[in-house]
Amino acid sequence: MPEGDTVWNTARVLQRALAGARLTGSDFRVPQLAATDLTGWTVRESASRGKHLLLRLESPPGATTPGPPSAADRPPSGPDSGTRWTLHSHLRMDGAWRAYAPGERWAARPAHLIRVVLRSPHAVAVGYHLHDLALVPTAAEDQLVGHLGPDLLGPDWDPAEAVRRLAAHPDTTIGEALLDQRNLAGIGNLYKCEVLFLRGMSPWTPVRAVADLAGTVNLAQKLLAANRGRWTQSTTGSLHRGQTSYVYGRRAQPCRRCGTAIRKEELGERVTYWCPVCQPERPG
Template identity: 75%
Template sequence: MPEGDTVWNTARVLHRALIGGRLTASDFRVPQLATTDLTGATVLSSGSRGKHLLLRVRTPRDERLTLHSHLRMDGAWRAYAPGERWAARPAHLIRVVLRTAEAVAVGYHLHELALVPTQDEERLVGHLGPDLLGPDWDAAEATRRLGAEPDREIAEALLDQRNLAGIGNLYKCELLFLRGVWPWTRVGDVPDLAGMVALAQRLLAANRGRWTQSTTGSLRRGETSYVYGRRAQPCRRCGAAIAKREQGERVTYWCPRCQPEPEGSIRDELASGGGPTPGRPTADGAAG
């Protein structure tokens, strides 16, 4: 699933391809925008807000409009030279095509596609928390929002874009591993919540500008994550088998030894999934 850094990178792709150009044609392949024609509009900017893309244009009548899209699990934008073959995805997944004299931008499997007056953008993204990669980033406010629901599981709270915008399942799992936190821990029991927020911002910022996401420092295939996507493989720190379970509507990967379940915690949610439950703390189970 595209996360904040991937969406940031995608916004830069559209920026390089379209900014300053005048649209020579537009083709919207979704019912709500089927009759929309942006021909003649000038592309002013391309930006991201968490996992949302915002492409701003000025029409020949001097209207300022924003094309909003969300990539969700499988959306993507690609930029092509005029006449270049569109090979990224099957044609039936195309939702919008924007053409200038220099480039063609194609949006595949986009979600929440909407065209609104730029002054009304907040109606679409105003609910989001501070953007981990945006100019509005405010670590103190993100920490406050996370801590406002102390009984919530920390893994679920990190994915809530109303708390801080940009974290997806990959960064959720990796962040909790790096902080040594059991994913089902209550927010109120997480030590140094501010430190976790600061690390989240550093992880996303480190991957900004490249497509390979790494939390380990290595860009080699198979070496880019500590726990995410590594079920049953040995932990890179302690050698224990990485575990995987459903948590809410997503799956969580964690190391039972480096992220031990706190003494006295309730394991109803884990037990309902069957299989072994995480181990208790051990002498070598601490993670920094």
């Protein structure tokens, strides 16, 4: 699942493949960037912010760069003004970036899902089914990610701030609150379900009734951090197929603690998995 740890891993893949390289070609297959050519641009770094990918670039001197839609959106004046740009993408549920050696077959996804290709002398980065693809001045990144809460895998991680943001909406269910990226950035449905199981908490518990919000966000951070650097996400400690989660994706299977059948139900706009015994059901 492309949650915070997957996006972090993807950013590292692009960093190893492209950082410091001058692009020898680009191919955008989305209408808003179809005429954009990044040939000659240098990749400065690849970073993640919650579930967002930020590929930071520098245009060569004198290059024609895509202008922001209005003067109000232009970066501040200075020596780097108009030369540093960020290619922003969001993986959502089905997006992916893959890095290939020059001449290697692109076999990750069907070709019709390709949204962008970036070529360098030593690697080719291919973005499949990317969402919210945009090229903006690096100084204006906050317009895209400034609303996010503390990043569980980022240098800005601040558990106290995450708790403050969660507590500011006491009537929201904890299941929905953990998925709200404005509270804390990086948790997706998998980690939401697993954290709540491990805390013995029903997903329908209102935030005001959560006795230890700090313990909840700290556990979420530990789970995501434990999965950095690998593609198999596990909350149980096992990497064997079918043994990596406690409740997520296990509807009707026995709970690993008590043996009760795991349940699945919609919560907000997402499904949730939980054990009705280990996580007592909501009243009524």
